[in-house]
Each structure stands twice: as C-alpha cells, then as structure tokens.
Amino acid sequence: xxxxxxxxxxxxxxxxxxxxxxxxxxxxxxxxxxxxxxxxxxxxxxxxxxxxxxxxxxxxxxxxxxxxxxxxxxxxxxxxxxxxxxxxxxxxxxxxxxxxxxxxxxxxxxxxxxxxxxxxxxxxxxxxxxxxxxxxxxxxxxxxxxxxxxxxxxxxxxxxxxxxxxxxxxxxxxxxxxxxxxxxxxxxxxxxxxxxxxxxxxxxxxxxxxxxxxxxxxxxxxxxxxxxxxxxxxxxxxxxxxxxxxxxxxxxxxxxxxxxxxxxxxxxxxxxxxxxxxxxxxxxxxxxxxxxxxxxxxxxxxxxxxxxxxxxxxxxxxxxxxxxxxxxxxxxxxxxxxxxxxxxxxxxxxxxxxxxxxxxxxxxxxxxxxxxxxxxxxxxxxxxxxxxxxxxxxxxxxxxxxxxxxxxxxxxxxxxxxxxxxxxxxxxxxxxxxxxxxxxxxxxxxxxxxxxxxxxxxxxxxxxxxxxxxxxxxxxxxxxxxxxxxxxxxxxxxxxxxxxxxxxxxxxxxx
Numbered sequence: 001x002x003x004x005x006x007x008x009x010x011x012x013x014x015x016x017x018x019x020x021x022x023x024x025x026x027x028x029x030x031x032x033x034x035x036x037x038x039x040x041x042x043x044x045x046x047x048x049x050x051x052x053x054x055x056x057x058x059x060x061x062x063x064x065x066x067x068x069x070x071x072x073x074x075x076x077x078x079x080x081x082x083x084x085x086x087x088x089x090x091x092x093x094x095x096x097x098x099x100x101x102x103x104x105x106x107x108x109x110x111x112x113x114x115x116x117x118x119x120x121x122x123x124x125x126x127x128x129x130x131x132x133x134x135x136x137x138x139x140x141x142x143x144x145x146x147x148x149x150x151x152x153x154x155x156x157x158x159x160x161x162x163x164x165x166x167x168x169x170x171x172x173x174x175x176x177x178x179x180x181x182x183x184x185x186x187x188x189x190x191x192x193x194x195x196x197x198x199x200x201x202x203x204x205x206x207x208x209x210x211x212x213x214x215x216x217x218x219x220x221x222x223x224x225x226x227x228x229x230x231x232x233x234x235x236x237x238x239x240x241x242x243x244x245x246x247x248x249x250x251x252x253x254x255x256x257x258x259x260x261x262x263x264x265x266x267x268x269x270x271x272x273x274x275x276x277x278x279x280x281x282x283x284x285x286x287x288x289x290x291x292x293x294x295x296x297x298x299x300x301x302x303x304x305x306x307x308x309x310x311x312x313x314x315x316x317x318x319x320x321x322x323x324x325x326x327x328x329x330x331x332x333x334x335x336x337x338x339x340x341x342x343x344x345x346x347x348x349x350x351x352x353x354x355x356x357x358x359x360x361x362x363x364x365x366x367x368x369x370x371x372x373x374x375x376x377x378x379x380x381x382x383x384x385x386x387x388x389x390x391x392x393x394x395x396x397x398x399x400x401x402x403x404x405x406x407x408x409x410x411x412x413x414x415x416x417x418x419x420x421x422x423x424x425x426x427x428x429x430x431x432x433x434x435x436x437x438x439x440x441x442x443x444x445x446x447x448x449x450x451x452x453x454x455x456x457x458x459x460x461x462x463x464x465x466x467x468x469x470x471x472x473x474x475x476x477x478x479x480x481x482x483x484x485x486x487x488x489x490x491x492x493x494x495x496x497x498x499x500x501x502x503x504x505x506x507x508x509x510x511x
Contacts, residue, residue, distance in 0.1 A: 096138055
C-alpha cells in the first residue's frame with residue numbers, strides 16, 4: 001500500500017515560489033537591450049532621418065508610423081504562434097527570444113546605416129525599421145509574458161517587475177547616453193554658431209536657407225559614421241544581455257495550469273480578452289498615457305535644438321530625464337505597495353505643469369528641473385502598466401479557471417494597442433512638422449515649426465495623460481480585490497491538488 005506524502009507546510013510552499021535576487025537581476029537584464037535600442041530610436045531616429053538622411057518630414061512620418069504599425073501587427077501574430085508553441089528543454093518562451101536576437105541586431109545596425117544612394121533611402125529605412133520593430137516584438141511578447149511563468153506569488157511577480165523596470169529604465173538611460181554622446185558631434189554646427197553671433201540681415205537670412213552641413217551622400221562621412229558606431233555598440237549590448245538572461249533565468253511550465261486545463265484557442269481568447277472589463281480600461285488608459293510620453297520623447301531633441309536654443313545641452317537633458325527615472329523606480333515600488341497602484345498613477349501627471357513651463361519659459365536651469373520631474377513621471381508610467389497587467393491576468397484566470405495559454409494573448413494585444421497608438425502619434429507629429437515647413441539641416445526653423453514643437457511637447461502630451469488618468473479612475477481592480485483574487489486562486493489550486501492526491505491514493509490502494 002502506498003503511503004500518502006506528508007503535507008507540505010505553507011512556509012515551504014511559499015519558499016518554492018520565491019525568486020532569488022540573481023534570477024530577478026538576470027531576468028531584468030534580459031529586457032534592457034530592447035530598451036537601450038528603443039531609447040536611442042525614440043530620441044534620435046526622427047532627427048537622424050530629417051537632418052542626417054535628409055528625407056522630408058512627410059517621408060519620415062511614413063517611416064515612423066508604418067514601422068510602429070508593423071511592430072503592432074506583429075504582436076497578435078507573435079502571440080498566436082507563441083501560444084501554439086510546445087514545451088522544450090529550455091522552455092516554451094525562451095527559444096523565441098534566443099532565435100530572434102541575432103536578426104534584431106543586424107536590422108538595428110542597418111537602420112542607422114546611410115546608403116550611398118538617395119532615391120531609395122525612404123524604402124531602405126522603412127524596410128529595416130519595420131524589420132526591427134517586428135523582431136523586437138518577437139522578443140518582447142514572450143519576455144513580458146514570462147513574468148507569469150516565474151512565480152505564482154503576486155509579491156514576487158511585482159518584485160521581479162520592479163527589477164525589470166529599473167533595469168529597463170537604466171537601459172533607456174544607457175541607450176540615450178551612449179547615442180547622445182557618440183552622435184552629439186553630428187548635430188553641433190560651427191556654421192550656426194558663427195552666424196548667430198553676427199547681427200546682420202544677410203546672415204539672418206542664411207540661418208533659414210543654408211544647411212548647417214553638406215548633403216552626406218558618403219556613408220563614411222562624419223555624421224553617418226558616428227551613427228554607425230553607436231549602432232555597433234548597442235548591438236554588442238544586445239548580445240551581452242541575451243547571454244546573461246539565458247544563463248540566469250529558468251522558465252516554469254505553466255505553474256497556474258490545472259490538469260483539466262485546455263488551451264484557449266487564440267481567436268476565442270482574443271475575443272474574451274478584449275471583452276474583459278479591467279483589461280479594456282487598463283489598456284485604454286495607458287494607450288493614451290504612453291502615446292503622450294512617446295510624443296514628448298521623440299520631439300524632445302528637436303525641441304531643444306530648434307525651439308529652446310539648447311542644442312548644446314540636449315544630450316545632458318536626456319541623461320537627466322533618464323537618471324531621474326532610473327533612481328525613482330524603487331520609490332514608486334514603495335508607493336504602490338503602501339498606497340496602491342491606482343494611487344501611484346497620479347505621479348504620472350507631475351510632468352504636465354513643468355513641461356508647460358518649459359514651453360513658455362525655455363530657460364536652461366528650468367529645463368534641467370523639468371527634465372528631473374519628467375523622469376519621475378516617466379518611471380511611474382513605465383512601471384505601473386506592467387505591474388497591473390499580471391493582476392488583470394489573475395482576474396481573468398479566476399473567471400476562466402479551466403483555460404490556459406491566455407497569458408501571451410493579453411501581453412501581445414496590450415503591446416499591439418500601445419504600439420499602434422504610438423505609431424499614430426509619431427506619424428501625426430512628423431506630418432505636422434511637414435505641414436508647417438520643417439527644413440532639414442537649417443540652423444533656425446520658422447516660427448510655425450517652433451510653435452508646432454511647443455504644442456507637441458506641452459499641450460498634446462498633457463491632454464493625453466489627463467484623459468488616460470481619468471479612464472484609470474474606473475479601473476476596477478483595487479488592492480482589496482487583488483488580495484481576494486490571490487486567495488481564491490490559491491484555494492482553487494490547493495483543492496485541485498487535494499483531489500488529485502485522493503485519486504492517486506485510490507488507484508494505489510486498489511488490487
């Protein structure tokens with residue numbers, strides 16, 4: 001007769017769900033390269049296309065929008081195929097991340113390469129930006145969904161998310177700092193400085209009409225070369241990050257699933273996902289908030305260069321923003337633990353009054369203060385959605401206890417909506433610059449262009465963030481309901497295991 005296994009104490013079960021600091025760090029480091037590259041593109045790709053590649057603002061808007069849209073379309077496709085993947089020796093999600101990394105590095109490098117021809121440059125950048133966005137999606141969807149497969153404990157998941165967001169903000173800082181320091185010389189023009197020091201009508205006219213440097217047709221020109229150097233350095237960061245991630249993270253085979261669980265078909269799961277109330281409200285809120293933050297990021301360098309006369313300080317302002325964001329992640333983690341996640345979301349609005357002040361009073365000291373406060377808000381906007389999304393998945397799991405495989409559907413569709421909204425926002429901003437007469441390579445833009453940059457930095461992000469926070473007021477998952485869901489899921493799994501043990505005991509004692 002087989003003897004029953006002694007029941008394991010609660011402390012032992014809790015210990016099984018805990019993650020070591022090393023595992024959390026390796027998991028966090030795995031997501032940093034995507035942020036390094038994404039930060040460099042967010043801050044510098046638009047000005048690179050306009051002032052280095054010398055394509056028109058309209059074509060730049062097409063590249064940015066279609067590239068983001070291609071990444072967004074890839075999200076549900078990636079979610080579909082990943083949900084169909086079988087378990088391997090290294091996991092179900094890990095093979096996707098390993099396989100796409102070399103191709104991501106190659107597409108990223110060619111995205112910053114200046115081809116020797118002029119006529120096909122738009123097609124060149126569109127092709128490689130779309131490839132880069134699609135490949136980063138193939139990494140980001142399984143990577144973000146991996147949070148659910150590290151531990152079933154909400155505190156451990158929140159802690160891993162905090163580690164991840166800290167490292168991703170540091171990655172954003174590293175990307176902007178590396179890119180900014182390496183390529184700064186490509187945007188500093190002695191021609192503009194000399195002309196600005198001479199107060200004559202003829203020189204004033206030349207500010208508008210004379211490019212600050214000649215058309216860089218040669219891929220080995222200084223402006224093109226420094227961008228390729230930066231791309232090579234960031235490509236190396238990609239490879240280092242994925243090696244550390246692979247060696248330090250162990251994926252668990254769906255720790256939530258019951259033996260009676262059946263995989264939810266992708267289309268049915270997508271229908272259930274977009275009808276799930278908490279998910280709809282969370283996605284709608286951060287769709288608007290992330291679009292506002294993305295607009296501020298992508299136009300910040302242009303604003304400092306052309307509207308605020310801070311062209312020699314923009315790289316230091318960018319670093320200030322990201323240092324502030326990186327060091328404030330632990331602060332926001334404490335806030336959301338003590339006061340709740342919805343309450344912590346109010347911190348996102350801190351950037352609004354200071355951004356408006358920078359637009360109206362473009363002062364250097366004020367600019368650094370605005371950069372510091374903006375970093376605090378950006379940290380909150382990055383940490384909170386990824387900390388709240390696992391709670392939504394748990395809520396869905398409780399309402400659909402005998403379905404599995406929906407985690408990648410939630411994460412892929414969330415990234416799809418945020419990328420699509422960001423692509424639309426970037427496309428509209430670049431099209432606005434085209435409409436108001438932005439001229440690549442000139443020292444001083446027209447008043448209409450300067451006004452457009454002020455609106456894109458101040459008014460538009462403020463409106464989007466305010467509306468997003470208003471929608472978040474109706475987000476139904478509170479700290480109390482989150483704890484109730486956690487207990488209900490634990491009871492469900494415990495009762496199911498008890499039934500399994502009873503059935504096994506009956507089979508063992510039968511003759």
